[in-house]
Amino acid sequence: MKLQYKFAPLEAEVDQRGKVTGYASRFGIKDQGGDIVVKGAFIGNTRKPKMLLQHDPAQVVGVWDVVREDNDGLYVEGRINLGSTLGKDVHSNLEFGAIDGMSIGYRAKDAVKTALGRELRQIDLWEVSFVTFPMLPEAVVSSVKSIDGDNPAILKRFVEQIMREADFSADEAKAAAAAVARVRAEREVSAGQDEGLTLDALRNALRGLK
Known part of the structure; x- marks a missing residue:
């Protein structure tokens, strides 16, 4: 059920x-x-x-x-x-x-x-x-921004937990976590100018997963 x-x-x-x-x-x-x-x-x-x-x-x-x-x-x-x-x-x-x-x-x-x-x-x-987090990814983008992109393991666990709370399957959650970690790494800029992970970037990373 x-x-x-x-x-x-x-x-x-x-x-x-x-x-x-x-x-x-x-x-x-x-x-x-x-x-x-x-x-x-x-x-x-x-x-x-x-x-x-x-x-x-x-x-x-x-x-x-x-x-x-x-x-x-x-x-x-x-x-x-x-x-x-x-x-x-x-x-x-x-x-x-x-x-x-x-x-x-x-x-x-x-x-x-x-x-x-x-x-x-x-x-x-x-x-x-x-x-710990709201059920929807949109509500936790600000928290994702604060995660250190140099620690992909922490980021993946964070996103996977969010996706599971949003009623995605275990496989979908893992795929989403990997996609978001990749996007986060790609968006890194020079110190003091990090834009973080925007909502549009998150949506693009999750597109097609559900």
Whole structure:
């Protein structure tokens, strides 16, 4: 089963006991993919979503105890498992600000195209993850610019992770990472004049991969 992902900037509070409260999704906000979650989209979900890291089912961080809609979006309360190494690491990164957001893993049961974008009217929610980057490459171009082009291994891992979060296959993600690393290297200029990796360059690198 193939899930879709939707990123939300981190709006959560985390205490020393590992309790997390905040919003995993907001209503009425158009994302980089043109999707808008509307009020009522999560009503009817009977499955308690998993708390994961980077949408990886092998990396269970803790449990979500409360998942409900309110007037603003999908409100969640949960507990990070501080008895595990992964839980301690995630908790530390949340407090430090190294993790930037949460992202829902879902299937769209009712989605309608409108003049404003695709409205997600009914969502089958499977998991809520803590994530480092947004789901779409367009939203992380500024971060790609800061990566040292002399370290292709780091750049490839970075881009591959982004592509996997954007629901590309493993082979597509690897091909995209190699393409972006090549474009980044080609765009290097003299010190102090590095233009970085532009959105157009990224799109060209990814053209034909999906």
